[in-house]
Amino acid sequence: MSPVTVSRALAMLAAEGLVVTRPGAGAFRARPRASAAPAGDTSWQEVALSADGAGDLVPRSVDASGVLVSLAAPPPGVIEFNGGYLHPSLQPERAMAAALSRAGRRPGAWGRPPMEGLPELREWFARSVGGPVTAAGVLVTSGGQSALTTALRALAPPGAPVLVESPTYPGMLAIARAAGLRPVPVPVDADGVRPALLADAFRATGARVFVCQPLFQNPTGAVLAPDRRGEVLRIAREAGAFVVEDDFVRRLVHEDAGPLPRPLAADDPDGVVVHVCSLTKATSPSFRVSALAAHGPVLERLRAIQVVDTFFVPRPLQEATLELVGSAAWPRHLRTISAELRARRDAMTAALRLRLPELALPHIPSGGYHLWLRLPEGAAEPALTAAALRAGVAVTPGRPYFSAEPPGGHLRLSFAAVAGAGEIAEGVRRLRTACDEVLG
Numbered sequence: 001m002s003p004v005t006v007s008r009a010l011a012m013l014a015a016e017g018l019v020v021t022r023p024g025a026g027a028f029r030a031r032p033r034a035s036a037a038p039a040g041d042t043s044w045q046e047v048a049l050s051a052d053g054a055g056d057l058v059p060r061s062v063d064a065s066g067v068l069v070s071l072a073a074p075p076p077g078v079i080e081f082n083g084g085y086l087h088p089s090l091q092p093e094r095a096m097a098a099a100l101s102r103a104g105r106r107p108g109a110w111g112r113p114p115m116e117g118l119p120e121l122r123e124w125f126a127r128s129v130g131g132p133v134t135a136a137g138v139l140v141t142s143g144g145q146s147a148l149t150t151a152l153r154a155l156a157p158p159g160a161p162v163l164v165e166s167p168t169y170p171g172m173l174a175i176a177r178a179a180g181l182r183p184v185p186v187p188v189d190a191d192g193v194r195p196a197l198l199a200d201a202f203r204a205t206g207a208r209v210f211v212c213q214p215l216f217q218n219p220t221g222a223v224l225a226p227d228r229r230g231e232v233l234r235i236a237r238e239a240g241a242f243v244v245e246d247d248f249v250r251r252l253v254h255e256d257a258g259p260l261p262r263p264l265a266a267d268d269p270d271g272v273v274v275h276v277c278s279l280t281k282a283t284s285p286s287f288r289v290s291a292l293a294a295h296g297p298v299l300e301r302l303r304a305i306q307v308v309d310t311f312f313v314p315r316p317l318q319e320a321t322l323e324l325v326g327s328a329a330w331p332r333h334l335r336t337i338s339a340e341l342r343a344r345r346d347a348m349t350a351a352l353r354l355r356l357p358e359l360a361l362p363h364i365p366s367g368g369y370h371l372w373l374r375l376p377e378g379a380a381e382p383a384l385t386a387a388a389l390r391a392g393v394a395v396t397p398g399r400p401y402f403s404a405e406p407p408g409g410h411l412r413l414s415f416a417a418v419a420g421a422g423e424i425a426e427g428v429r430r431l432r433t434a435c436d437e438v439l440g
């Protein structure tokens, strides 16, 4: 065995308390631990966990299932059409490792950062949003999920309604429910949220918040049409409400997309938009650096909640972000994933059209990492997803994307988390097997 392996093994044994190491003397067997404590009776917790909150207007429920679908690793041999992040081969692993090691050597890297984030990083985020957004209006946060949680908690008290797109990201619905909010769905079509229905929903509910993904919406891939952008802001402004803009995959634009619309926040002088953007989707789920951008008194509220909940984002990670986005590897990486995601989208679209023509594919997105398919009338989503898993492909059912009764069955298929075109073809073949079994 190599000395490195031996010292790693010793370190593991020491961490487990089985050996003690004495520098200069060697490694020795540790004294045996006292035998394990008897298993207690935890059944009282069932009562305790349900007893509180009986008086809540909207019961708070924490359900992680919608989030875990795109985070959990599939069983061995199963093709991952349900992943929410880039396959390791698409992640900028070397650039991230280099950035982290350079960051660790920066002066003060392990010191306490300013609570709102490093000034240069706030500046970088502000420039990438554009328009009236300045560094002073940016808070560095710990991934989109945490930024959305902060935004919803800041903007709506427990029991309040919050308007959400329908369908939308289940992780955001989970945040709303965990905060005791009441998600109210507003349908989207191929051009994003439907403004007339948005205005109706504000009138009917008195909501003060609307959560919107104007670019490559999850799950539909829709982009908010140019003529709807101003309308959405105007409707929200007239309702005295905020728009939380979740700009989660701007950097996953496909090579063949036209020029991208600016974030809504860039065209918002009145502080209607609270903007959220995250770097995880273009890097790795562990690169949990994101930003909240806002202006007006709401900024103080966001800042207070962020500090109370999490203090700040670890400084080494913020320093690593500056190293990464300032490196020559960063624009190269973005170009690579842009080409690769387009190729994968095309491969998946072609395979689906050939082998699964009965699954409707109403919209081919020019950004993001997934396709949204409509199942034939009467097809049972749970039966199909279970059959797919038996056939060796994990797919995401549509139901968790709807906050109320869905208008039909859907599947979301991700093409970013698989190894490449070969797995895409094989995954679609396996899905065909599942459809043959379930749809007849």
Ligand SMILES: Cc1ncc(COP(=O)(O)O)c(C=O)c1O
Pocket: 070, 084, 142, 143, 144, 145, 146, 169, 171, 213, 218, 246, 248, 278, 279, 280, 281, 285, 290
């Ligand atoms: C629409 C949307 N917003 C936000 C997130 C949160 O991502 P992260 O916390 O990794 O930035 C996700 C993750 O899947 C998402 O799909």
